[in-house]
Amino acid sequence: MATTKTRQYLTYAVMTLGLTVLIPIMYHTIRQAQVYSFHADRMFEEGQFEEAAKLYSAALIGGLDTPILLRRLGDAYLSSGKFAMAVPVFIRLLQIEPDNQVAMLKLAKLYSLLNRTDEALVLVERVLHDHPDWRIALIARARVFTMASKFEEAIRDYRTVLHEKKGEIK
Amino acid sequence: MRFPLIILVVLAGFFPQETPLEAAELAAMPKLATSQSAILQPASKIPQPDLSAIGEDIQDWQARLELARLLSYVKRYDESLEQYRKVIKEKPALKEAYIEMASVLSWTGRTDEALALLRKISQQGLKKNERLALADIFIDGKDYPAAEALLLEELQFSPEDDRTRLKLAEILSWTKRYDDSLKEYTILLRNRPDDVQIRRKYAFVLIWSGKREQAVQELRKSLKE
Numbered sequence: 001m002a003t004t005k006t007r008q009y010l011t012y013a014v015m016t017l018g019l020t021v022l023i024p025i026m027y028h029t030i031r032q033a034q035v036y037s038f039h040a041d042r043m044f045e046e047g048q049f050e051e052a053a054k055l056y057s058a059a060l061i062g063g064l065d066t067p068i069l070l071r072r073l074g075d076a077y078l079s080s081g082k083f084a085m086a087v088p089v090f091i092r093l094l095q096i097e098p099d100n101q102v103a104m105l106k107l108a109k110l111y112s113l114l115n116r117t118d119e120a121l122v123l124v125e126r127v128l129h130d131h132p133d134w135r136i137a138l139i140a141r142a143r144v145f146t147m148a149s150k151f152e153e154a155i156r157d158y159r160t161v162l163h164e165k166k167g168e169i170k
Numbered sequence: 171m172r173f174p175l176i177i178l179v180v181l182a183g184f185f186p187q188e189t190p191l192e193a194a195e196l197a198a199m200p201k202l203a204t205s206q207s208a209i210l211q212p213a214s215k216i217p218q219p220d221l222s223a224i225g226e227d228i229q230d231w232q233a234r235l236e237l238a239r240l241l242s243y244v245k246r247y248d249e250s251l252e253q254y255r256k257v258i259k260e261k262p263a264l265k266e267a268y269i270e271m272a273s274v275l276s277w278t279g280r281t282d283e284a285l286a287l288l289r290k291i292s293q294q295g296l297k298k299n300e301r302l303a304l305a306d307i308f309i310d311g312k313d314y315p316a317a318e319a320l321l322l323e324e325l326q327f328s329p330e331d332d333r334t335r336l337k338l339a340e341i342l343s344w345t346k347r348y349d350d351s352l353k354e355y356t357i358l359l360r361n362r363p364d365d366v367q368i369r370r371k372y373a374f375v376l377i378w379s380g381k382r383e384q385a386v387q388e389l390r391k392s393l394k395e
């Protein structure tokens with residue numbers, strides 16, 4: 001016959017075991033979006049962008065609408081070549097962070113990849129309006145000009161970045 | 171129908187065997203072409219900017235390489251070459267810069283300079299587009315064995331690449347290795363039985379190799395198609 005002490009220890013042991021099983025299950029159920037996001041981060045870091053995008057989407061549907069998640073989801077779509085899917089993600093990100101210049105340039109890149117070069121130029125011009133000498137934005141504009149077959153304008157931007165005037169090779 | 175066919179066969183017999191049979195020559199033939207060959211169409215050369223991670227800094231040499239490509243695309247070759255020189259000076263191990271610069275030199279007829287430039291780089295571990303660009307330069311410089319080696323290497327990776335196989339077939343015919351060339355054409359025609367242009371090229375190689383009866387049959391087939 002077990003003593004009171006033994007019964008007490010047994011009860012503690014059963015409760016501890018129960019909690020170790022229940023807590024992760026409850027966490028997965030209650031904080032499902034965070035779990036998806038956590039797994040998505042791992043996939044993203046391993047370069048499995050399509051899988052990462054699926055998990056980030058699940059996290060987003062689960063209510064985790066944060067700028068970090070949107071950035072990662074947009075990048076995952078971009079890296080897996082799903083450009084049309086990435087567009088609304090960056091648009092949403094810009095609604096949350098309207099001054100996010102990098103997001104603007106990424107959206108511009110997406111537009112130019114989707115042959116929407118006019119929209120791409122509007123975004124790049126907006127970035128350059130605030131930062132006229134930012135070389136990354138100048139190169140982005142040169143690339144959009146190239147995609148839009150505006151070659152002279154693209155050459156001018158590249159030369160500006162390289163501190164060259166026409167005909168002058170530094 | 172038989173009369174123009176005979177003229178075509180006779181004309182083909184007069185073609186110097188070393189002459190590359192260009193698509194343009196075939197197109198100029200008496201309105202025989204009824205369909206176009208997809209692999210004879212020139213590949214687009216519009217420069218595709220490197221759309222690498224936005225937000226990260228872009229090195230001068232990367233921007234300069236994109237500028238060099240753009241300048242060559244708009245046919246400002248001298249300016250393009252200047253930019254390639256600068257890129258190579260900054261990144262002496264960047265094979266793509268050598269190959270692209272050699273391509274520009276080759277387009278401007280400076281094939282000797284192009285070939286000299288290519289001797290500076292190792293041909294190991296080239297990417298597909300680099301191998302094919304290099305092969306084109308070797309073809310322009312009439313260094314057919316070097317081009318053949320590259321095309322064969324490429325076909326090991328992409329045996330379904332008919333454009334590359336056609337180049338190989340042509341090189342083999344220009345170097346009078348007709349049987350080898352015909353083998354390649356046979357594979358091409360198995361993949362593209364309705365390609366009239368390739369069938370005509372095949373027929374010309376048959377003529378050069380003395381298989382005139384077979385050539386006539388192939389030309390007839392091409393007229394039917």
